[in-house]
Amino acid sequence: MAERGTNRRPDHLTPVPDPAPDVGALLSAVARGDEQAFGRLYDLVATRVYGLIRRVLRDPAQAEEVTQEVMVEVWRSAAQFDSGRGSATGWIFMISHRRAVDRARAAQASTDRDARVGAASIDTPYDSVADEVTGRLERQQVRHCLDELTELQREVVNLAYYQGYSYPQVSEVLGTPLGTVKTRMRDGLIRLRDCMSTGVAA
Amino acid sequence: MSADIHTLVGPYALDAVDDLERAAFERHLRECEPCRLEVDELRETAARLADGAWSVPPPRLRENVMAEIANTRQIPGRPPEVAAPGRATTSRRRWLVAAAAVVVAATGAGTAVYAVQDQRVRHEQALAESARASEARVRSVLAAPDLVVREQPLKSGGRVTVATSSLLDAGVIMLAADGAPATGRVYQLWTIRAGAPASAGALTAGQSAIVQIVDGLPDSSAVGVTVEPAPGSAAPTAPLDALVQIT
Numbered sequence: 001m002a003e004r005g006t007n008r009r010p011d012h013l014t015p016v017p018d019p020a021p022d023v024g025a026l027l028s029a030v031a032r033g034d035e036q037a038f039g040r041l042y043d044l045v046a047t048r049v050y051g052l053i054r055r056v057l058r059d060p061a062q063a064e065e066v067t068q069e070v071m072v073e074v075w076r077s078a079a080q081f082d083s084g085r086g087s088a089t090g091w092i093f094m095i096s097h098r099r100a101v102d103r104a105r106a107a108q109a110s111t112d113r114d115a116r117v118g119a120a121s122i123d124t125p126y127d128s129v130a131d132e133v134t135g136r137l138e139r140q141q142v143r144h145c146l147d148e149l150t151e152l153q154r155e156v157v158n159l160a161y162y163q164g165y166s167y168p169q170v171s172e173v174l175g176t177p178l179g180t181v182k183t184r185m186r187d188g189l190i191r192l193r194d195c196m197s198t199g200v201a202a
Numbered sequence: 203m204s205a206d207i208h209t210l211v212g213p214y215a216l217d218a219v220d221d222l223e224r225a226a227f228e229r230h231l232r233e234c235e236p237c238r239l240e241v242d243e244l245r246e247t248a249a250r251l252a253d254g255a256w257s258v259p260p261p262r263l264r265e266n267v268m269a270e271i272a273n274t275r276q277i278p279g280r281p282p283e284v285a286a287p288g289r290a291t292t293s294r295r296r297w298l299v300a301a302a303a304v305v306v307a308a309t310g311a312g313t314a315v316y317a318v319q320d321q322r323v324r325h326e327q328a329l330a331e332s333a334r335a336s337e338a339r340v341r342s343v344l345a346a347p348d349l350v351v352r353e354q355p356l357k358s359g360g361r362v363t364v365a366t367s368s369l370l371d372a373g374v375i376m377l378a379a380d381g382a383p384a385t386g387r388v389y390q391l392w393t394i395r396a397g398a399p400a401s402a403g404a405l406t407a408g409q410s411a412i413v414q415i416v417d418g419l420p421d422s423s424a425v426g427v428t429v430e431p432a433p434g435s436a437a438p439t440a441p442l443d444a445l446v447q448i449t
Binding site: 031033035038039042043046047048049050051052054055063064067068071072075076077078079080085086087089090091093094096097098101139141142143146157160161162164165166167170179181182183184185186187188189190192193196 | 209210211212213215216217218219220242243244245246247248249250251252253254255256257258259260263264266267268270271272274275276277278279
């Protein structure tokens, strides 16, 4: 199954044998008011939450503000998380993405956001190499799976997810009919789902 | 509508819908178990894309967050599942409530576009204030377990969405026109009861979107939209721009 080079996990990159409790367990502890568990949860997800929000908003100061709102929201509503509907990390990223998009749309109304297509390159000033080995592997998988999409699928997913565009905006930017954009969003996600589920098993 | 609305599943999972579509789609989800499963999976997939975005936040952020949560009260957990059958689950409500917040915020932002640019900042502050005030009520209506959402296009371009809850005896009218009417004219909302229209509020000149709470809306038979001479009329003088049947 993992015959592709990108799925290979070189021995020296194998993450530290998981002493990290999983996000789901931490989230239930957080739901019971455990601040220490929240601190550990923060450490597990903050780079991705901040990374995602920053990628959508592009402005580090705003991203910091929204990340704080999201993390406080996670604390507030941890007991509302419904494990029957998805993973704890998924839930946290959904809140993050939603808040980032809300903020971006509000900003779009008054400022002229740079509408460059494709991934914005973002420096990571606080990037420290040591604690990101696992993260790199995850990113590799996302990139690998995005590469498996058709060009149009990749563009619509990128514009919507990483840039916070609505589907009519995507349609306008790409000059592609609305119906096609909607369909590509759906089948792109389905293809991503299939690719990611095979990769995870590795 | 439901066959058509389901085409939004991809955009919805990517948060690429607007607030009105979101409310309508979430209504659709409540009635369609297989759709919900598909959405959950696609949302989960979309969330995995966050793995592709990675940036280490400034260390002070952790301190700030920890300090804030120490003083933030948590929302109690979901009640045990003894609730009446057919009640919306907490998670579904949560999404809908979140959608409502966006409706209000987006309306504020949309209106700001047409505000005088020089006064933009002051304007946005005022809008944010009023948005906060009505947000709580809009949220409570849109989160009602018996919410019914209906939508019609405006002949002049755009949409009007009407969400009603008999339980709360209230409703929300969300108007999102593609643009403001010609100078000197405004959009006006009407509730129609026993064949007689009553004004449910007129927009101001240059305004193209509004979220309006209307008490007793479920008792009306329809909601109408017209374009009236500013600042609005006592009774409709123009042909209907849209009509949303409630009963």
